[in-house]
Amino acid sequence: xxxxxxxxxxxxxxxxxxxxxxxxxxxxxxxxxxxxxxxxxxxxxxxxxxxxxxxxxxxxxxxxxxxxxxxxxxxxxxxxxxxxxxxxxxxxxxxxxxxxxxxxxxxxxxxxxxxxxxxxxxxxxxxxxxxxxxxxxxxxxxxxxxxxxxxxxxxxxxxxxxxxxxxxxxxxxxxxxxxxxxxxxxxxxxxxxxxxxxxxxxxxxxxxxxxxxxxxxxxxxxxxxxxxxxxxxxxxxxxxxxxxxxxxxx
Amino acid sequence: xxxxxxxxxxxxxxxxxxxxxxxxxxxxxxxxxxxxxxxxxxxxxxxxxxxxxxxxxxxxxxxxxxxxxxxxxxxxxxxxxxxxxxxxxxxxxxxxxxxxxxxxxxxxxxxxxxxxxxxxxxxxxxxxxxxxxxxxxxxxxxxxxxxxxxxxxxxxxxxxxxxxxxxxxxxxxxxxxxxxxxxxxxxxxxxxxxxxxxxxxxxxxxxxxxxxxxxxxxxxxxxxxxxxxxxxxxxxxxxxxxxxxxxxxxxxxxxxxxxxxxxxxxxxxxxxxxxx
Numbered sequence: 412x413x414x415x416x417x418x419x420x421x422x423x424x425x426x427x428x429x430x431x432x433x434x435x436x437x438x439x440x441x442x443x444x445x446x447x448x449x450x451x452x453x454x455x456x457x458x459x460x461x462x463x464x465x466x467x468x469x470x471x472x473x474x475x476x477x478x479x480x481x482x483x484x485x486x487x488x489x490x491x492x493x494x495x496x497x498x499x500x501x502x503x504x505x506x507x508x509x510x511x512x513x514x515x516x517x518x519x520x521x522x523x524x525x526x527x528x529x530x531x532x533x534x535x536x537x538x539x540x541x542x543x544x545x546x547x548x549x550x551x552x553x554x555x556x557x558x559x560x561x562x563x564x565x566x567x568x569x570x571x572x573x574x575x576x577x578x579x580x581x582x583x584x585x586x587x588x589x590x591x592x593x594x595x596x597x598x599x600x601x602x603x604x605x606x607x608x609x610x611x612x613x614x615x616x617x618x619x620x621x622x623x624x625x626x627x628x629x630x631x632x633x634x635x636x637x638x639x640x641x642x643x644x645x646x647x648x649x650x651x652x653x654x655x656x657x658x659x660x661x
Numbered sequence: 662x663x664x665x666x667x668x669x670x671x672x673x674x675x676x677x678x679x680x681x682x683x684x685x686x687x688x689x690x691x692x693x694x695x696x697x698x699x700x701x702x703x704x705x706x707x708x709x710x711x712x713x714x715x716x717x718x719x720x721x722x723x724x725x726x727x728x729x730x731x732x733x734x735x736x737x738x739x740x741x742x743x744x745x746x747x748x749x750x751x752x753x754x755x756x757x758x759x760x761x762x763x764x765x766x767x768x769x770x771x772x773x774x775x776x777x778x779x780x781x782x783x784x785x786x787x788x789x790x791x792x793x794x795x796x797x798x799x800x801x802x803x804x805x806x807x808x809x810x811x812x813x814x815x816x817x818x819x820x821x822x823x824x825x826x827x828x829x830x831x832x833x834x835x836x837x838x839x840x841x842x843x844x845x846x847x848x849x850x851x852x853x854x855x856x857x858x859x860x861x862x863x864x865x866x867x868x869x870x871x872x873x874x875x876x877x878x879x880x881x882x883x884x885x886x887x888x889x890x891x892x893x894x895x896x897x898x899x900x901x902x903x904x905x906x907x908x909x910x911x912x913x914x915x916x917x918x919x920x921x922x923x924x925x926x927x928x929x930x931x932x933x934x935x936x937x
Contacts, residue, residue: 470747470761551745552782552841556796556848557772566795570786651788651827 414613422618430609430619437605438626440519444594444601445587445634448526453580455527456534457573459486461564463535464542486535493532499593501525506597522594522601530583537579541572574645581638588630602626696721696852696883697742697774702751704737711737713907715751719852724884726894726915729904730930735887736779738904739856742885743774772800775845779857781837783829789816789840790825793847801848808847815843819873835866842873852883859890891934895919903927 553563592603610619704712793812819839
């Protein structure tokens, strides 16, 4: 069949029929990198954000003060470095850098690493903000029953901060679905990379990328719906059940 | 609002409830041993002096009410007691040990000296039951089953047992404060600090919270209460302290303070309440 004699819609259909499975494989890799990268990024971000939100109190031990100061400086440097450079450039530096130093990385692993540390850098700041927006009374309530600062953070502050930042996590996840496309520069076989190789064979960029465009839209639409669902779940039930009705005060 | 009146405050120390009978009769039964002593306490926030050279002590079983205008330093003094604020100078001793000293276990001390806040400060991410179990499980290292039984006991006492599955955001102010009191009681405290516990509540809710506090006082709980509820201070306290401009201006029995105030500042402060 000669692609030259087809009109636009026939060509789109042709690519869906013949290259649909390749596109789906690319979409799978993009989705995997986005979901796993966001999850790992959250882990990094919550650790970094929690540490940088821990107050240094005047009556802390010298060791504790020193450890906290060093940890904060490291986190600040990390955030500065990865927020301050494009992900595409980081991909090049890390992928070819690792090869230069003889530690070859497979492109997908390298891609996952890059998405994770990028998301982590942004999340660290988001989580810090999420923690700082929590009513100081929560802290005092916990301190007043004898909780240590670590316990307060883990049991009271972080669970609430998590709920506060879920909409932001959703934002990062959706961004990551799209931004995995820059990983094509290090030959990660995600959606954009697949699209470019198919389009290159036929010189039909418009048609192929129309298909790619639609696949991205489906991915982000599904992601948005999932994030909404999680948010609803986290808000908890609106009603509660009264126990032992005979004890109800008048 | 009905508070269960027959239950002893602390089912592990029945001695307290025996004493409570005396306490009901005429504020007898107050032991004479000093639990908490404050000496030369001062607190500055920057150049702003909030507390000047305060001396104050609390005896076991005593109910002390601290009254005074807003900004007089009442809350700051209370917050210094459990070290939510670090004193600028002076010494606070609890059972003979210096609070905040080098080898002082602040966490265990706070477990023994409970605090109830004006703004409740219940943990928003937990249910009512979880709020009352968190301290016993994580600070006192109790088994969950035991902590739950305890929590239920105290929630029942403050009339909140039916609401164990509710979250703080689903409760009224009075209900929140009663849960906060149950949360403090679940730690089996030796002493309770109340920082304007009814100031954020409407009159009906004030009643339900004060009823719980009256009951605690009857049962012999050692309490330091910062309050604007003059009626409560007059009827329930063994000793009333009037604070003004960062110092204790006058201190005595409620009769002395409310009927025969000696300090002109006390007279002026109380006249506003009596007029209304």
